[in-house]
Amino acid sequence: MMHTPQRWLLALVLAIGASAATAQELKIGYVNGERVLRESLPAKAAQAKLEAEFKKRETELNDFGNKLRSLAEKLEKDSPMLAESERTRRQRELAEQQREFERRRRELLEDLNQRKNEELSRVTEAASKVIKQIFEQEKYDLILQEVVFAGPRVDITKKVIDALNAGK
Template identity: 55%
Template sequence: MKSIIRPSAWVLASLLAFSVPAWAEDFRVGFVNTDRIFREANSAKAAQAKLEQEFSKREKELNDQAAGLKGQADKFEREAPTLSESQRQQRQRQIIDQNRDFERKRREFQEDLNARKNEELQQVLERANRIVKQVAEAEKYDLVLQEAVYINPKHDITDKVIKALNAAR
């Protein structure tokens, strides 16, 4: 019985050994670097400019408020030795309240900015994924990866995707 199993296993192994290289030659893999798309694609740059325009006024107000708060704290430090105890406590409470208000506004600003940034980047990513699919279908890729530890540069199709994405605008 052993003699029957061994030849058939050997035949199967031989067939697989000869068919895998043929299959591997037809299998095309591509790679897309999404970080580069977010940095270099015109739609990503436009989204970044839109966000900067949308949030620049609030950011300037926060920076002005921070500078004013720092000025008040510095002034308080200089004048504290000459103030009465009640004046010192009142000014200290006032600075603490203003600082608390500033921190709340800063946190709200950061949350709003992050939410809008995610919305804009999601739109860019959706467009990029459509382009990746088009490129993959046109060039007959079997698999396109977006994350990898290492990728041979010959498999990187990021430039093609960025060109197509910029042309699609």
């Protein structure tokens, strides 16, 4: 018999349910965290902020990439007519510029990922506060975020998104 995290969680829920069944019905909720990070207004605002913040660098990188493609095409077209030393010099320059392009692209991706993590962390933190409020106000026994299956009866994702959108 395998002891997966889901089996332990199921055993925990069943144990809680068995002990709570005598007193009252167990109240369980489920929140789809990915949906919260995709659909809530704070998440959309964070995405728009990142797009605005990185638009200039992305445009510059795309322009640089287009320039490199043009230079590579020109070199390929002119290559048969160039002296060996000139062709070698241009190939070296093109290779250096391609390395520079790759370096800039890596830096942009690293910076974007870091900022994305920072922004998503803020949204996740706000969502956690909202979930805790719902948990306390509506007297949930258990709210889960990662599950294999959850029915619509226990899915409180929309409630969390609505609360986030309202700034609660």
